[in-house]
Structures are given as structure tokens and as C-alpha cells.
Amino acid sequence: MLNTIVELLKASGADAWEITEISERGWEFYCIRHALDQHRAKRLESFQVKVYKAFEDGKFLGSASASMAPDISREEAARMIADLLRDAVYVQNPAYTLNPSDGEAYAQSADIDLGAISRDFLQAMRTLPETVTEDLNSYEIFVSEMRRRYLNSNGIDVTAVYPVSQVEAVVNARDEGHEIELYRLYKSGSCDSAQLRQDLSELLRFGRDRLRTVTTPSLGQIDVVFSTDAAREIYDWFIYRLSAATIVRGISDWKPGVFVSEEMRGDRVTVETRQILPNSSANAAFDTEGAAVRDLTLIADGVVRASFGSRQYSQYLGLGDSFIASNFAVSGGGASAEELRQGRFLEIVEFSDFQVNVMNGDLGGEIRLGYLHEGDKVTPVSGGSISGTMRELVRTMRFSREQRQYDTRLIPAVTRLKDVTVTGAE
Amino acid sequence: MKAPFSPYLSSLAPGLKQLIADLAKDYDSVSALSTDSVGFSILISQHGKSVSRENLTTERGTVIRVRRDGQYAEAALTGFDPTRAGETAAWIREELNGQLAVLSELGVETYDTPATPDSPAELFVEMETEQLPENADIPALIERMSALSDRGMAEGKDMLDCMLRASSTHISKMFLTEKRDLRQSYVYSEGSVMTMASRDGRNEADYEAVSGRRGPELFDELEEKIGTALRVTEELLNAERVVPGEYDCITAPDVTGLIAHEAFGHGVEMDMFVKGRALGAEYINQRVGSDLVTMHEGALCAEDVTSYAFDDEGTLAGDVTEIDHGILKTGICDVLSALRLGSAPTGNGKRENFAHKVYTRMTNTVFDSGESTLEDMIASIRHGYLLEGMESGMEDPKHWGIQCLLQRGYEISDGKLTGKVVSPLVMTGYVPDLLGSVSMLSRDRKVFGSGYCGKGHKEWVKVADGGPYLKVKARLG
Numbered sequence: 001m002l003n004t005i006v007e008l009l010k011a012s013g014a015d016a017w018e019i020t021e022i023s024e025r026g027w028e029f030y031c032i033r034h035a036l037d038q039h040r041a042k043r044l045e046s047f048q049v050k051v052y053k054a055f056e057d058g059k060f061l062g063s064a065s066a067s068m069a070p071d072i073s074r075e076e077a078a079r080m081i082a083d084l085l086r087d088a089v090y091v092q093n094p095a096y097t098l099n100p101s102d103g104e105a106y107a108q109s110a111d112i113d114l115g116a117i118s119r120d121f122l123q124a125m126r127t128l129p130e131t132v133t134e135d136l137n138s139y140e141i142f143v144s145e146m147r148r149r150y151l152n153s154n155g156i157d158v159t160a161v162y163p164v165s166q167v168e169a170v171v172n173a174r175d176e177g178h179e180i181e182l183y184r185l186y187k188s189g190s191c192d193s194a195q196l197r198q199d200l201s202e203l204l205r206f207g208r209d210r211l212r213t214v215t216t217p218s219l220g221q222i223d224v225v226f227s228t229d230a231a232r233e234i235y236d237w238f239i240y241r242l243s244a245a246t247i248v249r250g251i252s253d254w255k256p257g258v259f260v261s262e263e264m265r266g267d268r269v270t271v272e273t274r275q276i277l278p279n280s281s282a283n284a285a286f287d288t289e290g291a292a293v294r295d296l297t298l299i300a301d302g303v304v305r306a307s308f309g310s311r312q313y314s315q316y317l318g319l320g321d322s323f324i325a326s327n328f329a330v331s332g333g334g335a336s337a338e339e340l341r342q343g344r345f346l347e348i349v350e351f352s353d354f355q356v357n358v359m360n361g362d363l364g365g366e367i368r369l370g371y372l373h374e375g376d377k378v379t380p381v382s383g384g385s386i387s388g389t390m391r392e393l394v395r396t397m398r399f400s401r402e403q404r405q406y407d408t409r410l411i412p413a414v415t416r417l418k419d420v421t422v423t424g425a426e
Numbered sequence: 427m428k429a430p431f432s433p434y435l436s437s438l439a440p441g442l443k444q445l446i447a448d449l450a451k452d453y454d455s456v457s458a459l460s461t462d463s464v465g466f467s468i469l470i471s472q473h474g475k476s477v478s479r480e481n482l483t484t485e486r487g488t489v490i491r492v493r494r495d496g497q498y499a500e501a502a503l504t505g506f507d508p509t510r511a512g513e514t515a516a517w518i519r520e521e522l523n524g525q526l527a528v529l530s531e532l533g534v535e536t537y538d539t540p541a542t543p544d545s546p547a548e549l550f551v552e553m554e555t556e557q558l559p560e561n562a563d564i565p566a567l568i569e570r571m572s573a574l575s576d577r578g579m580a581e582g583k584d585m586l587d588c589m590l591r592a593s594s595t596h597i598s599k600m601f602l603t604e605k606r607d608l609r610q611s612y613v614y615s616e617g618s619v620m621t622m623a624s625r626d627g628r629n630e631a632d633y634e635a636v637s638g639r640r641g642p643e644l645f646d647e648l649e650e651k652i653g654t655a656l657r658v659t660e661e662l663l664n665a666e667r668v669v670p671g672e673y674d675c676i677t678a679p680d681v682t683g684l685i686a687h688e689a690f691g692h693g694v695e696m697d698m699f700v701k702g703r704a705l706g707a708e709y710i711n712q713r714v715g716s717d718l719v720t721m722h723e724g725a726l727c728a729e730d731v732t733s734y735a736f737d738d739e740g741t742l743a744g745d746v747t748e749i750d751h752g753i754l755k756t757g758i759c760d761v762l763s764a765l766r767l768g769s770a771p772t773g774n775g776k777r778e779n780f781a782h783k784v785y786t787r788m789t790n791t792v793f794d795s796g797e798s799t800l801e802d803m804i805a806s807i808r809h810g811y812l813l814e815g816m817e818s819g820m821e822d823p824k825h826w827g828i829q830c831l832l833q834r835g836y837e838i839s840d841g842k843l844t845g846k847v848v849s850p851l852v853m854t855g856y857v858p859d860l861l862g863s864v865s866m867l868s869r870d871r872k873v874f875g876s877g878y879c880g881k882g883h884k885e886w887v888k889v890a891d892g893g894p895y896l897k898v899k900a901r902l903g
Contacts, residue, residue: 027521035535036536039499039500042503043504064476065477359629361629423854
């Protein structure tokens with residue numbers, strides 16, 4: 001079908017075009033306790049097609065896109081391309097160009113054995129340190145081979161093949177007459193059994209502690225420590241503000257040379273893009289528009305150095321060759337994790353759903369498990385919520401030198417936000 | 427006009443029936459769901475426009491479910507060739523047997539589940555719509571949306587953008603077994619206005635949406651949302667922080683819908699009963715709310731984005747009374763969970779798309795109306811807030827904890843709105859306490875279908891929820 005679509009696009013009158021052929025082979029396993037609820041296989045293919053038309057001597061560029069099924073007929077495909085060209089007339093944006101071919105044929109491929117990866121995951125889940133009082137309620141395992149081929153009218157024709165895996169785990173902990181659950185969704189390339197065991201063992205421990213919590217008191221303002229995956233939200237606020245589209249839209253005023261905060265009394269953050277992070281689910285040599293992905297420093301010691309983004313918004317911002325980054329590393333912490341856990345603070349390891357609003361920096365979430373540290377006294381707490389805004393908290397935030405990876409994010413293992421408002425549940 | 431059923435799916439039917447017959451030699455409970463849903467999405471912003479002949483619910487593919495030795499399995503594929511059903515059957519056998527080899531090697535036991543009854547049924551439903559997305563006048567729509575975006579920019583202060591979105595989908599689904607042949611076609615649409623402004627380094631945005639089981643004619647309603655979005659954005663730019671604490675509150679219908687969804691939507695999804703993940707199982711026929719609280723769930727209990735004729739397992743749509751005057755009566759259920767629990771499916775087996783597994787999912791989740799007026803409700807509060815603007819929610823069915831991230835609260839003092847706005851808000855609480863505190867409900871109600879719902883943090887499906895204004899006691903932070 002691909003050749004037919006290319007042929008139709010070349011004859012269509014489009015000034016430029018792009019095709020992304022996406023193929024996925026996947027295996028899935030769903031377990032209740034350790035019994036198999038269901039197993040599933042999938043074989044999927046689609047073609048994402050985008051056409052471009054230039055207007056007013058190239059000052060404006062119209063575009064429109066569609067997804068085509070692999071069994072689309074030649075006539076249907078031709079009709080769809082004609083519709084897209086008609087639509088493109090009405091969505092004219094300031095002109096930009098598609099990525100040029102650099103002559104390199106990125107044929108990144110891997111020998112992906114769905115059976116072997118599935119076996120590793122199933123084995124890892126079945127050998128966790130479960131006890132009579134802390135165990136797995138249920139879990140789901142997803143293993144896929146993703147094959148992404150990108151072609152455009154400038155001659156790019158590149159293919160990436162990579163594994164994408166996901167595990168959803170629900171943990172129970174119980175004592176006499178009382179049971180609680182905790183939830184995790186892990187995404188990765190393939191199975192890192194040791195890491196999975198470590199993360200899920202931690203979750204089982206959290207489950208045990210959740211059973212002996214007291215209601216979170218009204219703490220007013222207190223330092224809050226993040227040491228689990230909720231911290232990704234905090235660093236994604238930085239990443240979002242570095243995106244070319246966000247800057248063009250005026251949501252972010254960050255530009256090279258600007259400090260991320262007017263006052264910086266805490267640690268100075270460094271943010272980098274990474275082409276490869278070990279076992280990330282997004283390790284590919286090129287992005288979804290065919291641009292080469294590379295390591296790039298976006299913020300160095302609290303000072304913005306660069307931004308990144310799609311071809312369209314990067315050109316609007318005058319970035320030259322940029323790319324859509326997927327993997328990020330954050331560093332710059334001045335203290336160890338242990339040093340950050342000093343004094344009076346609330347370490348929250350489980351939220352119902354912690355969120356940072358990327359638009360305005362407001363953050364909030366209900367506490368499912370926290371540890372209130374007051375000198376030598378540590379009290380597990382639950383209930384209530386936290387609120388604040390990154391606009392203010394960024395000035396004094398501190399984070400550890402040690403890092404921890406959550407799929408596409410390598411971030412400080414421990415982050416401490418100063419004077420966060422904690423509403424108790426009493 | 428009727429939304430016509432997909433000719434593409436009709437052309438697959440003979441081959442799928444052949445495939446089902448072939449697989450029935452080795453498996454029982456063989457069924458097929460095929461989908462062919464077309465549509466579009468448009469985004470108009472001051473900083474870029476886009477149009478696509480697809481959206482989050484357009485899809486074309488087939489999923490086959492089989493059972494053998496008490497074990498259910500599925501295979502999902504694109505490009506099913508009805509003239510080569512035998513090849514597809516061979517691929518399904520090979521893949522599923524390959525998986526069973528790995529499972530057997532590891533000694534994984536089966537969660538034994540009875541066979542699915544296959545009673546004869548035929549259904550062919552083409553629902554009414556004014557327009558079809560595939561025939562929509564996209565250029566005219568883009569021009570109208572662009573004009574509205576420009577108007578928003580001109581009428582607002584310190585505007586960053588006025589973004590409009592529109593998407594419309596013509597859904598066709600076909601469910602086949604040896605004895606059942608169900609086919610449905612309907613159209614749903616959703617649109618939104620998002621106004622963004624920045625003042626003194628503070629960014630704020632408001633999102634106002636329209637939705638319905640209607641065609642692109644729905645987007646005429648976007649115009650009236652511009653003024654609301656601009657007013658709310660201005661209010662947010664001047665909003666203050668709430669003093670944390672427990673307050674008398676009135677929830678606007680969108681917040682009421684969020685409570686319905688998070689409190690007794692997820693809490694009574696009966697696949698969670700099978701896993702022992704929901705407290706609701708232990709509270710059937712017990713009081714979970716005040717006598718004023720009645721709540722319905724089902725594709726038939728409102729007409730919105732997820733009001734279908736049958737679900738993704740071929741169960742006909744229903745209308746379940748989950749809570750009747752404060753008493754929890756029942757939950758909602760997919761086919762396999764019903765088989766495991768010995769109950770009946772309720773028409774709530776849904777997939778993100780054909781390639782995803784079925785879970786018990788919500789459709790329309792709605793509180794019944796009451797007898798009060800909003801004015802009476804405001805007048806009854808000495809100090810509290812009128813809560814509007816739902817952003818997101820999260821449930822804890824095991825504990826009946828609830829978290830609602832809300833956009834804003836309008837202060838009420840001595841029975842009157844003071845004009846003071848607080849934002850953002852985190853509303854938390856224990857569901858029976860929250861619903862037990864319901865003391866007044868308004869006469870009118872609204873249903874909102876612009877959102878997606880996840881199971882955990884994945885499996886996104888369309889849902890709608892709503893109800894009247896509720897007076898409750900809630901903890902705000």
C-alpha cells in the first residue's frame with residue numbers, strides 16, 4: 001500500500017508530503033492475582049499521511065492530514081488525498097519547510113523477541129517478595145515491537161524498530177479487617193527485571209506503611225519531599241516551558257540567557273535532551289518528522305540555553321535545525337538525597353493523582369501516603385492535599401545529585417519544595 | 427437523516443462469519459467486533475491551524491475473542507481480508523498458541539471463566555443525525571471557527587490565544603457470533619473554546635465545551651461559549667487562594683458530574699468487584715448517600731457522546747439505577763465479569779478501540795434532579811463556595827476516597843455571592859460522607875460529554891456525566 005500512497009501523492013499536486021507507516025506487533029497478558037484473566041495478540045498497521053500546499057509565493061503553507069488503513073483501496077486513498085488538498089487551502093500557516101534529507105538512512109533495527117520479553121516480565125512479576133499481608137492484586141503486561149518508517153517529499157526514508165513495554169500493577173496490603181491498594185503504571189523499552197523488582201518491592205513496602213497511617217494534620221506550610229514518579233510532573237513543567245510551540249504561543253517567556261526564576265535561592269537546574277536513555281520506550285535516532293535526535297542542553301545551571309520542538313514551531317522561533325525530543329535528563333542538585341531529608345518535612349510517596357498545570361504552574365494532589373518527619377519522629381500519614389505553584393516554588397526548590405529514571409525521564413531521585421501548603425484531612 | 431452503516435463493514439461480514447466458523451472448530455465463545463469509524467478534527471489557534479481527517483475515536487479494525495479450556499483470549503488486527511479468512515484463523519492460532527507455550531512453561535494458571543451464552547439476536551440501528559462528518563463543509567467550519575477565535579482575541583484582555591477545537595465521528599460497529607449479528611451506526615461531536623491570557627507573569631486559561639450525539643451542526647453552539655470563556659479567564663487572573671478547610675458548597679452540574687463519575691462511577695465498575703478492588707461490592711443495599719441522592723448509569727439514560735445501541739461485547743445498551751434514594755442498588759458490568767460474578771451484563775463493556783481489551787466502563791453517569799432552585803441553595807449558605815469548572819478527578823474505590831481538581835469557587839457569604847473568586851481548588855473527601863451531606867438539589871440538570879475517562883492511567887474512552895446543582899459539605903484546599 002505504501003508504494004500506492006507515494007505514487008498518488010507524487011501525482012496529486014501537493015507541494016510537499018509526509019508519510020509515517022506505523023506497524024505494531026504486540027502480546028498482552030492480564031492477571032488477577034497470578035491467574036491468567038486473558039491473553040491477547042495484535043498485528044496493527046496504519047499510514048499517517050500529511051499533504052502541504054504553498055500559497056502567496058510560498059509565504060504561507062497549508063496542510064492537512066489523515067490516517068489510512070492498510071486495506072484502503074486505491075480509489076479511497078486518492079479521494080482522501082484530494083480531500084486533504086482541499087482542506088489544506090483553509091489552514092494556511094506562516095511558511096515553514098519539512099526536514100531535508102541528510103543522506104543518512106537510519107535503519108535502526110533490533111531483534112525484538114516478544115516471547116522472550118513477555119517471559120521476562122511474567123517471571124519478574126511471579127517472583128516478587130510478596131507476603132501474606134502485602135501482595136499483587138492484579139497486573140497487566142504489554143509488550144510490543146514498534147516499527148516506524150518515515151518518508152517525506154524531500155527524500156527522507158528512515159525506519160526505526162524498537163520495543164515498547166508497559167506494566168500496570170495493583171498492590172494490596174492488609175491487616176485485620178482492613179485492606180488498601182496502591183497503583184503503578186510502568187513504561188519502558190523491554191523488561192529490566194531488577195529495576196521492576198526494586199520498584200515493586202518499594203510499592204509493597206508503601207502498602208504496608210499505608211495501613212498504619214494517621215490522618216494528615218493541617219500543616220499549613222511545610223517543605224514537601226518527592227521521591228517517586230510524581231516528581232516527573234515537576235520537571236515536565238520545565239520541559240513544557242522549553243517547547244518552541246509553548247514559547248511561540250506566549251505561554252512561556254523563556255529564551256536563551258534567561259534565568260528560570262528571577263530569584264534563585266535553591267539549586268540550579270540543568271535540563272538536557274538525550275537521544276538514548278537506557279531502556280527508554282522512546283529510543284529512536286529520528287523524531288516523528290524525520291529530524292535527527294541528539295543530545296542538547298536546554299537549561300544549564302538555571303539559565304535557559306535552547307529550546308526544542310517541531311519543525312513548524314522551531315522555524316517560527318528561528319531555532320534552525322531542531323527536533324521533537326522525547327528523552328530528558330535533569331541534574332544540578334547540590335545535595336545528596338540523605339541531606340535533603342533533614343529537618344521537618346513531609347515526604348509524599350503516593351498521591352491520588354498529582355498534577356502540575358503546565359499553563360500556570362499550579363500544582364496539587366490528594367495525599368495517599370506520606371511520611372511526616374519531625375526530628376527523629378516519622379509518622380505515616382494519609383488524606384488531605386497539597387497545593388502551590390511552581391512560579392513561586394521554583395525559586396527555592398532543591399534536588400538531589402542522585403538520579404532516578406522513569407522511562408523517558410532521568411530526574412533527581414529526591415526533590416524538596418519549600419513551604420508547600422498542606423491541607424489536612426482532620 | 428440516518429447515519430448510514432459502513433459498507434466496508436458489510437463487505438467484511440461474510441468473511442468474518444467464515445472466520446468465526448473456522449475458529450469454532452478449536453475454540454468456543456468465538457465472537458468478532460469490527461469497527462469503521464470516520465471523522466475529522468480541527469484546531470484553530472492564533473499561532474497555528476490544523477485539520478485532520480481523523481481524531482481520537484476514528485478507527486478501522488477487527489478483534490476476535492475466543493475461549494478454550496475456560497481461558498479467554500483475543501487477537502486484534504487491521505486489514506482483515508474477507509477472502510482469506512483461513513489465513514487470519516491460522517495467524518490467530520499461531521499467536522495464541524505461542525503465548526500459551528510461554529504461559530505453560532512458567533506454570534501460569536487459568537482464571538477459569540464460563541462460556542458466553544450465544545442467544546440468537548439481530549439488530550441493525552442507524553441513528554438520526556442532521557449532518558455526517560464525512561460530508562461536513564470543512565472550509566466553512568474553519569472560517570467560522572477562525573472568526574470566533576479572532577473575536578475572542580479582540581474582546582478579551584491580555585490575551586495569549588483563543589483556541590477552538592472541533593471533532594466529529596461517524597461510528598460504525600458490527601458484532602458477530604455464530605448466532606448474533608448486531609450492527610450500529612451513529613454520529614457524535616464535541617467542540618471547545620479555550621481562552622488563554624497572561625497578566626503580570628500569571629497565565630490563566632478557561633475551557634468551555636459542547637458535546638452531543640449529533641453531527642457537525644453542534645458547532646453552532648461554540649459561539650455562545652466565547653463570552654463565558656473570556657469572563658472566566660478574567661476571573662481567574664484576579665482569583666485568590668482559598669483558605670483550606672471544610673465548607674458548605676454548591677457544585678455546579680459539571681462538578682456534580684465529576685463527583686458522579688469518580689464517586690460511584692468507578693466505584694461500582696464490577697470488573698473491580700472480580701478483583702476485590704472496590705468497596706462498593708460490600709455496600710449493595712446499604713446507605714451510601716442522603717435520601718435525596720439517586721444516580722443512573724447507562725447508554726440509555728441520556729443522549730450524549732456515548733449513547734450507543736450495544737456495547738463492544740454485543741450487549742444491548744441499558745439504564746441502571748445505581749443509587750436509589752441514597753441506597754446503593756447495583757453496579758455496572760461487562761460480559762466476562764458478569765460470568766465470573768454470576769450476574770448479568772449491563773451494556774458497559776467498552777474498549778478504547780478495537781485493539782484494546784474490554785473493561786467495565788461508564789457511559790452516561792448522572793444524578794437525578796431535585797426540587798430546589800439555585801437561588802434557594804445560595805441563600806441557604808452562611809459562608810461557602812459555588813464550585814465550577816471541573817479539571818480532573820481520581821477515585822480510590824478501595825477506600826472511597828475522592829479527589830477533584832476544580833478550577834474555581836465563587837464565595838458565598840450570608841446567602842449571597844460576594845464576587846470573590848478562589849482558584850485553583852483541590853476538593854477531597856470520603857465518598858459516603860460527601861454524598862451523605864447532600865442536602866439540596868436543583869430542579870434542572872445538565873450532562874457533559876466532552877471528556878475522556880481512563881481506567882487507572884490508560885484505556886481512554888468517551889464518557890458523559892452530570893446532574894443538577896448539589897449542596898454538599900466539602901473539604902477544599
